[in-house]
Amino acid sequence: MKFTVLGSGSTGNAVLIATEKTKVLVDAGMSAREICRRLAAMGVDAAELDGVLITHEHSDHVGGLRSLLAKIRCPVYISGETEEAYYWQRPRNDANGNGSDEGTKRRDALKDRRVMIGSTEDFRIGDIDFEPFTVPHDAVDNFGFVAKSGGVRVATLTDFGHVTQLIREKLRNCDGIVIESNHSRDMLRACPVYSWNLKQRIAGRRGHLSNEDLADWLQNDFDGTARHIVLAHLSQRANDIHLARITAETALKMRMPLFQVETQITLSSHLEPTEWIGF
Numbered sequence: 191m192k193f194t195v196l197g198s199g200s201t202g203n204a205v206l207i208a209t210e211k212t213k214v215l216v217d218a219g220m221s222a223r224e225i226c227r228r229l230a231a232m233g234v235d236a237a238e239l240d241g242v243l244i245t246h247e248h249s250d251h252v253g254g255l256r257s258l259l260a261k262i263r264c265p266v267y268i269s270g271e272t273e274e275a276y277y278w279q280r281p282r283n284d285a286n287g288n289g290s291d292e293g294t295k296r297r298d299a300l301k302d303r304r305v306m307i308g309s310t311e312d313f314r315i316g317d318i319d320f321e322p323f324t325v326p327h328d329a330v331d332n333f334g335f336v337a338k339s340g341g342v343r344v345a346t347l348t349d350f351g352h353v354t355q356l357i358r359e360k361l362r363n364c365d366g367i368v369i370e371s372n373h374s375r376d377m378l379r380a381c382p383v384y385s386w387n388l389k390q391r392i393a394g395r396r397g398h399l400s401n402e403d404l405a406d407w408l409q410n411d412f413d414g415t416a417r418h419i420v421l422a423h424l425s426q427r428a429n430d431i432h433l434a435r436i437t438a439e440t441a442l443k444m445r446m447p448l449f450q451v452e453t454q455i456t457l458s459s460h461l462e463p464t465e466w467i468g469f
Contacts (some may be wrong), residue, residue, distance in 0.1 A: 191318070191342040192468035195368060196220075196228040198348065198422040199460030203251050205346055205368060206232065206463075209339050212316025215242045216346060219250040222257035228463050236262050241305075241315040244268040246329035246349065247275035256292075256299045265305045267315065271331035273304060309333040323360050325350035328396045336360055342469045345369070345416075348423045351397040353407045362413045365469050368458075371421040371438065372398035373428040381428045398423065401434050405441035412442075414451035418467045422458045431457050 196204040202220035206213065206229065213234060218225060226236045241264050244252060255266070255276075268276070277293040307313045309331045312321050322335040327349045334347025334357070345361055346368040361367060378389055378400070392398050404421070421434050438455050445451070458464055 191337070191339045191344060192466050193337075193344055193346075193366065193368070194232050194463045194466050195420055195422060195458040196225065196232070196463045197460055198458040199424060199426060200250055201426075201460050202253060203348060203423065204228070206234065207318065207337050207344065207346075208234070209317055212240050212318050212339075213238050214315050214318060214337075215239050217245055217251040218242060218255040218258050219248075219253050221254045222261055225254055225258055226261060232463055232466065239264045242266045243315070243320070243335075244272060244276070245334070246327065246332035247272050247279045248329055248349065249279060251349070252276055252279065256296050259299045259303060266300060266303050267305045267307050267313065268300075269307055269309045269331045269333075272309075272329070273300070273306075275330045276300075321360070323356055325357060326352060326354060326396050328391070328394075334360070336364065342366075344469075350399055351395040352399070352403060353411070358407070358411050361407075361411075362415065364416045366418040366420075366467055367416045368420045368422050369404065370399040370423045371401050371404045371429070371434045372423050373400050373425045374430065374433055374437075375400050375402055377430070377433075378425075378428040383427060392425075392428070398425075401429065401437040405437050408438060408441035409444050412445075412451075412453075414445075414453065416453055417469075418454050418456060420456045420458055420464060420467070424457065424460075426460065 191209050193207045203217050205216040229236050239262050277296050309322050319338040320335050322333040325334045336343050336345045343364045344366040345364045348370045
């Protein structure tokens, strides 16, 4: 099994998980054209996709889904609550208030294409088993998951405000992890373009995970098994890629000597895919 983060950030999120037999796109937050371009850059034709998995209804995770469905034939795996919220989610650039028209178009695009899943019930796409679990975020039914195939375990979770005990348990014994490192607390407080309400939402327990929160997990709860950790959903205004990397790598070094690890930290980008990370 291997994976690449095609792009991650407030402008759009998408991850590709693949085996020799199966290719699953996780979220479709960028334009269909951009998703197809990035898939091609990784040597994958969009027509080869075996499924699109939607984690929640926010526009940076579903904004390109409707247009993408016109280019591909695979099913969409989505929970019932997220599906309904997707129909009512106003598009990011809906300045004219055409949300109801967009909702109808989305409903038509998904008709006969959706496979209903539960956000806490295991399911399978091709030869990849998915073990979803709830994460704390201000969406109706947001989940992270562990993808399993051939004895390899890869966890993916973005858009969550704090590390719960369930998350700690699910991230154990993973070979690879894609996890949020959204903002620096100090940079968020000082950000001149964010309103106070937005800062409170981001920093809240159902908002986004900070560099500092991730570092706390890495230092105190990470079991050291994963050889690759990809930092995702980095804010372009309240974070710095070098700061995010240094914070994470320092936390790994501060673990007790008995538990020193050789984990490689990779940063995702909102502009280009990461290299393939394989096992």
